[in-house]
Amino acid sequence: MKRFRFVSSTLPSLGGLGIPISYAIGAVALGMAVPRLEAHFLPGLDVPISVGSATAMLSAIASGLLPLTGLVFSLAFVLVQFSATAYSPRLVAWLTGSATLSHALGIFTATFIYSLAALAWIDRGGSGKVPLLTVMVAMVLLIASMAFFGLLVRRIGTMQISRVLAYAGDQGRAVIKRDYVPLANTRVDALAGASARLATGASANSHAQAAPKDAQLPAPSQTLVHRGGPAVLQAIDVHRLVALAERENAVVSVAWAVGDTVLDGMPLIRVHGARRALPERVLRQRLRLGPERTFEQDPKYALRLLVDISIKALSSAINDPTTAVQALDQLAALLLRLSRCDLDAGRVRDSSGNLRLVFPVPVWDDFVMLAFDEIRYCGASSIQVMRRMGALLHELCAQVPEQRRPALQRYLERVDNGIRRAFEDSDDLHDASQRDRQGLGLSGERHRS
Numbered sequence: 001m002k003r004f005r006f007v008s009s010t011l012p013s014l015g016g017l018g019i020p021i022s023y024a025i026g027a028v029a030l031g032m033a034v035p036r037l038e039a040h041f042l043p044g045l046d047v048p049i050s051v052g053s054a055t056a057m058l059s060a061i062a063s064g065l066l067p068l069t070g071l072v073f074s075l076a077f078v079l080v081q082f083s084a085t086a087y088s089p090r091l092v093a094w095l096t097g098s099a100t101l102s103h104a105l106g107i108f109t110a111t112f113i114y115s116l117a118a119l120a121w122i123d124r125g126g127s128g129k130v131p132l133l134t135v136m137v138a139m140v141l142l143i144a145s146m147a148f149f150g151l152l153v154r155r156i157g158t159m160q161i162s163r164v165l166a167y168a169g170d171q172g173r174a175v176i177k178r179d180y181v182p183l184a185n186t187r188v189d190a191l192a193g194a195s196a197r198l199a200t201g202a203s204a205n206s207h208a209q210a211a212p213k214d215a216q217l218p219a220p221s222q223t224l225v226h227r228g229g230p231a232v233l234q235a236i237d238v239h240r241l242v243a244l245a246e247r248e249n250a251v252v253s254v255a256w257a258v259g260d261t262v263l264d265g266m267p268l269i270r271v272h273g274a275r276r277a278l279p280e281r282v283l284r285q286r287l288r289l290g291p292e293r294t295f296e297q298d299p300k301y302a303l304r305l306l307v308d309i310s311i312k313a314l315s316s317a318i319n320d321p322t323t324a325v326q327a328l329d330q331l332a333a334l335l336l337r338l339s340r341c342d343l344d345a346g347r348v349r350d351s352s353g354n355l356r357l358v359f360p361v362p363v364w365d366d367f368v369m370l371a372f373d374e375i376r377y378c379g380a381s382s383i384q385v386m387r388r389m390g391a392l393l394h395e396l397c398a399q400v401p402e403q404r405r406p407a408l409q410r411y412l413e414r415v416d417n418g419i420r421r422a423f424e425d426s427d428d429l430h431d432a433s434q435r436d437r438q439g440l441g442l443s444g445e446r447h448r449s
Helices: 016-041 050-084 089-096 099-119 130-157 161-179 194-198 203-212 238-248 280-283 298-313 321-339 365-378 383-399 400-424 426-432 444-447
Strands: 222-226 231-235 251-254 267-272 285-289 347-349 355-359
Touching: 016 099, 016 130, 050 099, 050 130, 099 130, 161 298, 161 321, 222 280, 238 251, 238 355, 267 280, 280 285, 298 321, 321 365, 321 383, 347 426, 365 383, 365 400, 383 400, 383 426, 400 426
Parallel strands: 251 355
Antiparallel strands: 222 267, 231 285, 251 267, 347 355
């Protein structure tokens, strides 16, 4: 079976407000338990400082953390909004959904609440004592707050464009490594017949056309449709769907690819050849639907983000071709990895070699078009982008497997044709036609000299 992993999301997420609320509840519990336990078991343990000093210290902690929390998070979200506007609005979920932000808000809140509770135990009953353990817990929480403040500042630093591009590239590489089998390791058998056809020199596109289509499957005995508002197919539970189809001696066909948006009334799953109707609840649990695309099982999403950042940088409002060149570096790395993988993960068979699951997957031409088409169009008048794209395509043609080269060669011709159309001046045409890995760095002619 293909290495196409699904991570279950049946349990509710602890993100969002869940983490800060948990910290607040914990702070209330500590504020009620620690002073009482200390008074009962360690009545003689106190701090050799005056009651006034202890009160002032805890008051400063409580009063200082509340405005600090508001200031820090206001600044963080302003920076997030700015970065999302400058790069891509699809990055907001990554920037604001960070566990660091949630834990930082939680520890700030916990320190504030606990400090207020600790104040009630200073000079309790007119004893004139300052309980040591109670004050020490407040100090530990304050130190933890400062540590998370440092982590939060570091997290905000990840919004630099180079780190944003590296993040998108890393996510794409992780998906490719997890979900696709390398061509060199693909077995020519019922589980992975793609490499046999690829070894004959067939292109990914012709391979996809040669594979049996859904129309050749038996008539569907059951169709599951989507109910509700628009939703994105985020992941497919491949292994469980195959096990279910094998148990029922059926073939399950998912109507949409991961990353597609499904509308109300559209089919989600078709079941072919089942002896009985499969439980709809079980079938729905095998698909994960959500409000937006995710990196899981969707390598095109990483490419999409990189392209979005590139074309926004190439807009007349921003005019930053260097960012587009940096994004092309990440796109080249992702395409190089994809070129060495068996991309036919959409027809999965059981251990006996029987077809059990069919779902749409992108072919090589789809990845190439996504990576280059919009950047080629939006950056047609940029000498820097054209030089980098020409060098990138030229290098990829030399490094990818032979069956992947035709699509790249076609795009290299389109880039050259676009350069001839965009630059009428002979000198500009000559400069834009150079192959330069930095865009405007070291041309091929100067490199040879």
